[in-house]
């Protein structure tokens with residue numbers, strides 16, 4: 095039963111069994127920073143306890159009652175998010191505004207698995223209102239939820255803001271994996287929102303929200319340490335996400351079973367755990383637990399390679415002159431590497447190949463371009479290729495590690511496949527981009543690819559540098575226990591800046607995931623261990639609680655670039671690095 099204690103700290107960390115109107119009445123004013131409410135929609139859904147068939151006016155009055163309590167307990171700079179169906183969206187928006195809320199966004203949540211209707215348009219959306227109290231001062235962090243812009247994604251345009259842009263107010267949920275579990279009909283359109291085969295399904299509540307949707311709301315509208323309240327907790331999705339993202343949390347639920355199971359779900363996750371599902375629906379889809387899962391070639395978390403890459407298939411040399419001509423028309427003074435790695439230039443090259451009636455697929459033509467270069471015929475043709483693609487190491491630093499990890503993943507997926515072969519084949523190249531952008535979001539495809547090419551080019555130099563300087567010469571030693579700190583406890587602003595090396599490893603040292611060197615450990619680790627970056631780590635990566643990061647500060651940046659990292663790779667054989 096709900097206690098009448100006024101101390102907020104007594105409420106934190108769990109779902110309380112009881113009626114939310116009565117319970118919120120016992121909370122202090124202005125005591126929570128974010129409320130997410132997904133109330134019953136009054137459409138006759140069969141909850142185990144709640145009767146979802148109130149008379150219309152009664153439902154609106156009850157909604158006004160609980161929303162007034164939300165208004166009272168919400169901090170002046172806080173946010174209230176309301177999920178609601180078509181039936182009462184308009185009415186509840188008006189009621190919320192009467193109470194004093196200001197509407198910041200009206201988000202349409204679009205399901206690509208719209209429900210087939212016979213007598214009207216197929217329904218495929220619900221509503222999410224973002225309300226605030228004070229238009230002059232409210233918590234909102236757009237950078238926490240930025241997505242790559244179309245300029246970046248589609249056009250690879252250098253002028254695009256590398257930090258991405260705010261997401262649209264239409265949010266898309268793709269249910270690629272729900273084919274076997276979900277046969278919607280008009281009466282049930284709204285509740286298989288986390289469809290049956292999605293891995294994250296807690297399995298006991300028909301109305302479970304996707305964790306990533308809540309992730310977007312919690313990240314953008316609260317700060318770490320803030321308190322998040324869900325008055326209609328259901329399967330505890332909001333609270334689970336709040337916990338994982340390091341917020342304080344509590345909720346109410348009138349069903350005994352849901353409250354119990356919700357608390358069990360909460361206990362089974364930890365602060366720092368990754369959210370379930372794919373972070374960016376445009377680029378990916380949730381992993382599925384079904385063995386019959388459909389293959390998703392573009393999903394970054396699809397840990398399978400493509401069959402049928404037809405690596406051996408090469409067009410014969412009679413096509414060389416047409417390839418040279420297409421290259422000359424498309425290259426704009428750039429090298430073969432650039433024309434293959436740059437999506438814009440490559441599109442042009444492929445177009446010129448079409449016009450010149452060059453046979454073969456995109457990948458085959460790209461591979462042939464490399465062969466032409468190797469044959470010396472390109473040089474002999476006198477085509478200008480001296481325009482430089484200039485990315486300095488400093489420019490590459492914020493995502494260099496992501497390119498390296500993506501390259502390593504592709505190499506693991508396609509053994510014996512070179513980086514050139516990866517970049518030649520649009521399917522593999524896209525997979526590479528998606529891995530890299532999941533780990534370090536917001537950069538251009540060309541940038542991720544060029545970083546990998548630059549790393550490859552540096553390899554031979556690194557080997558020479560290691561021959562010329564021992565680890566000791568470079569100030570390096572193996573990590574000691576005192577160098578390690580749990581990733582869960584790690585705070586980048588607590589460590590010193592400046593040059594050094596680091597490792598991400600299992601606490602029991604059974605595996606090293608990644609080792610690196612940086613001219614500024616603080617900024618590198620702030621990026622690489624940021625929650626948004628860890629969303630891109632492979633499924634199956636141990637939870638934050640069983641990982642630690644080792645850091646070793648060094649007095650100077652070494653002239654022998656990457657040689658320190660080279661030694662660490664040699665010693666620890668990490669799973670995510672490329673070999674030097």
Ligand SMILES: C[S@@+](CC[C@H](N)C(=O)[O-])C[C@H]1O[C@@H](n2cnc3c(N)ncnc32)[C@H](O)[C@@H]1O
Pocket residue numbers: 112113114115132133134141142143144299301302303304325326327328329330331332346347348349352
């Ligand atoms: C739409 S579901 C919430 C689903 C939730 N967002 C999730 O992801 O699992 C609404 C929940 O509110 C609960 N409920 C209904 N009336 C309530 C009340 N007055 N107080 C507390 N919980 C209530 C229902 O039992 C139901 O579990």
